[in-house]
Amino acid sequence: MTALSGTSNLTVTSKDVGLRLHDLSVTYRSPGRPLVRAVAGVSLAVAPGQVVGLVGESGCGKSTLGKAAVGLLKPAGGRVTFNGRAVDTLGLRPRPSDQRGLQMVFQDPYASLNPRRRIGEQISDAVVLAGGTRERGRETARELLERVGLAAEFVDRFPHEFSGGQRQRIAIARVLAAEPSCIVADEPIAALDASAQASVANLLLDLARERNVGLLFISHDLSIVRQIADTVAVMYLGTVVESGPTAQVWDDPRHPYSKALISAVPRADGSGELPVDLPGDVPDPAFPPTGCRFHPRCPIATDACEVDEPALVEFLPERRAACSVLAPALTKVG
Amino acid sequence: MNATRLFLGDRLGADRTPSPDDDAPRRKPRRAGKSPWRSPLAVTGLAIIGVFLIAAVFASLISPEDPLAQKWPKYQSPSGDHWFGTDQLGRDILSRVIHGTRISLPLALLLVVLAMVIGTVLGAVAGYFGGWIDMVVMRCADLVLAFPAIILAMAVVAALGPNLTNAVLAVVIVSWPTYARVVRGLVLTLRQSDFVQADRLLGASGWRVLAVDLRPNLAGPVAVLAALDLGNAVLLLSGLSFLGLGAQPPAAEWGAMVNAGSANFDAWWVAVFPGAAILLSVLAFNFLGDTLRDALDPRTARAIRK
Numbered sequence: 001m002t003a004l005s006g007t008s009n010l011t012v013t014s015k016d017v018g019l020r021l022h023d024l025s026v027t028y029r030s031p032g033r034p035l036v037r038a039v040a041g042v043s044l045a046v047a048p049g050q051v052v053g054l055v056g057e058s059g060c061g062k063s064t065l066g067k068a069a070v071g072l073l074k075p076a077g078g079r080v081t082f083n084g085r086a087v088d089t090l091g092l093r094p095r096p097s098d099q100r101g102l103q104m105v106f107q108d109p110y111a112s113l114n115p116r117r118r119i120g121e122q123i124s125d126a127v128v129l130a131g132g133t134r135e136r137g138r139e140t141a142r143e144l145l146e147r148v149g150l151a152a153e154f155v156d157r158f159p160h161e162f163s164g165g166q167r168q169r170i171a172i173a174r175v176l177a178a179e180p181s182c183i184v185a186d187e188p189i190a191a192l193d194a195s196a197q198a199s200v201a202n203l204l205l206d207l208a209r210e211r212n213v214g215l216l217f218i219s220h221d222l223s224i225v226r227q228i229a230d231t232v233a234v235m236y237l238g239t240v241v242e243s244g245p246t247a248q249v250w251d252d253p254r255h256p257y258s259k260a261l262i263s264a265v266p267r268a269d270g271s272g273e274l275p276v277d278l279p280g281d282v283p284d285p286a287f288p289p290t291g292c293r294f295h296p297r298c299p300i301a302t303d304a305c306e307v308d309e310p311a312l313v314e315f316l317p318e319r320r321a322a323c324s325v326l327a328p329a330l331t332k333v334g
Numbered sequence: 335m336n337a338t339r340l341f342l343g344d345r346l347g348a349d350r351t352p353s354p355d356d357d358a359p360r361r362k363p364r365r366a367g368k369s370p371w372r373s374p375l376a377v378t379g380l381a382i383i384g385v386f387l388i389a390a391v392f393a394s395l396i397s398p399e400d401p402l403a404q405k406w407p408k409y410q411s412p413s414g415d416h417w418f419g420t421d422q423l424g425r426d427i428l429s430r431v432i433h434g435t436r437i438s439l440p441l442a443l444l445l446v447v448l449a450m451v452i453g454t455v456l457g458a459v460a461g462y463f464g465g466w467i468d469m470v471v472m473r474c475a476d477l478v479l480a481f482p483a484i485i486l487a488m489a490v491v492a493a494l495g496p497n498l499t500n501a502v503l504a505v506v507i508v509s510w511p512t513y514a515r516v517v518r519g520l521v522l523t524l525r526q527s528d529f530v531q532a533d534r535l536l537g538a539s540g541w542r543v544l545a546v547d548l549r550p551n552l553a554g555p556v557a558v559l560a561a562l563d564l565g566n567a568v569l570l571l572s573g574l575s576f577l578g579l580g581a582q583p584p585a586a587e588w589g590a591m592v593n594a595g596s597a598n599f600d601a602w603w604v605a606v607f608p609g610a611a612i613l614l615s616v617l618a619f620n621f622l623g624d625t626l627r628d629a630l631d632p633r634t635a636r637a638i639r640k
Contacts, residue, residue, distance in 0.1 A: 072531055094534075114529040129538055174536075177536075
């Protein structure tokens with residue numbers, strides 16, 4: 001993996017290139033219910049050509065974060081910038097052209113393609129919207145279909161003629177037509193069967209490398225994220241608890257939650273060890289625990305954890321963790 | 335990186351180089367089983383409409399007499415000379431019924447198209463943009479729907495003056511809200527769908543989403559509604575003429591002819607034949623509407639059959 005050194009170079013030289021989230025928070029308001037802070041202050045950066053994996057349990061705010069990152073949801077606090085400029089929340093106006101390089105691949109390929117339009121038309125939309133001709137769009141659609149591993153002749157077919165994996169490839173082709181420099185992929189493989197998962201994940205990885213596209217890969221499938229991500233961020237109940245280069249986080253997780261999450265991945269090493277169970281369930285995000293959001297389930301929590309909200313501190317280059325118990329020790333190790 | 339590829343490939347079965355077989359889309363036969371257009375109802379409907387259309391196009395050739403000529407004794411019962419008899423002014427009723435198709439069918443078609451276009455555009459805009467536009471449009475629709483259609487249409491014609499143009503206008507005014515409601519509901523659910531979001535991210539404006547993304551999704555339901563509405567339109571228009579608010583004498587219009595017949599019940603043929611024409615055309619349009627729904631919206635059709 002040469003990607004690691006590449007990543008650090010990029011972060012040094014071009015601070016504002018790519019997608020950056022600054023202390024982003026997103027809330028859901030519904031009548032008669034308390035405010036839900038689905039994302040509670042997350043900072044992340046995705047440089048061009050970099051693959052960032054965002055992992056966490058269901059309901060921890062991963063998808064909400066992805067939607068807010070591209071402007072489909074309005075942030076309640078913090079900022080999202082793309083190439084140094086603030087990302088607008090989609091309203092009634094068309095999206096400004098300088099933000100169209102930031103695209104999204106959706107989870108459900110059955111919902112993300114218009115059932116009543118030919119796939120060629122849908123792929124060529126981006127070209128036509130960027131001012132290109134229909135012929136140019138059709139040509140692009142044919143090229144991109146081949147790039148994602150489908151036949152160019154499929155341009156005139158309708159989505160119902162394809163399987164889930166093929167649809168997801170078509171959705172990726174549509175996104176590519178916009179010539180993106182950053183793609184947010186919100187659980188792009190969760191709805192697919194195992195063989196399609198691998199090929200779609202590999203396709204996204206290849207595209208990120210060959211076109212120098214930043215990829216925010218949101219997934220709950222740790223083993224896939226481990227395989228394709230350069231850096232990984234672990235999310236728990238709306239906050240990032242640990243982040244760093246994938247291999248390091250995987251081999252040496254520091255935060256008790258990442259430890260538990262990673263050890264929960266079954267290993268075929270023949271030792272017969274069962275994963276360690278975390279006590280309890282993910283709390284209701286409408287009533288998050290005070291202090292550290294993880295403290296009720298944390299094996300090493302102290303009384304102070306119920307009060308202090310830990311900050312994400314960098315204890316090694318590129319490695320961060322949010323834990324007040326570990327904080328002194330972490331820096332010493334570094 | 336190579337290691338990555340191998341690992342995933344081994345673990346999950348590589349389909350990196352998709353073989354033609356794998357990627358051949360599952361082509362389904364478009365319509366398995368019987369086409370709805372072959373059902374007896376559809377055939378009957380098509381046949382009746384066909385007969386009426388031929389009558390409308392070739393009315394002057396087919397009809398035995400001039401529909402306005404008053405050269406025969408009045409109130410003659412049906413006979414070999416006058417199959418449908420003659421009316422209170424001694425006009426040939428068969429010729430008048432045939433010529434009536436030239437008023438009822440094109441006008442019904444015209445007003446349904448008008449109502450469809452107006453209702454669809456307003457409903458789509460209200461559903462997509464929401465806010466005050468939605469409020470204004472839908473409250474207007476509610477206002478119209480709160481009146482019985484024929485009463486409101488009468489009021490409109492009474493205000494504008496009784497003639498055929500105003501009657502068409504009145505029927506359009508009472509018909510558009512149905513389309514607006516249906517389309518607004520569809521747009522409300524579709525606008526949140528992933529494929530609309532994806533198109534917005536590519537830079538599509540709201541208008542483009544409506545015109546390009548949602549139009550094909552709305553076309554089917556709206557077409558079904560329009561086909562079912564054609565019968566209604568014929569009925570409403572004849573109703574207004576029956577009340578003396580639509581076609582004015584001496585025009586050969588079915589509703590007006592029924593009205594003339596209602597003055598003299600002894601001469602049953604004066605009202606019965608134009609009335610039967612109204613009945614048959616409405617019935618045929620409804621058959622066609624049902625068939626169209628079966629063809630375009632098999633899910634509802636199946637639910638109804640059960």
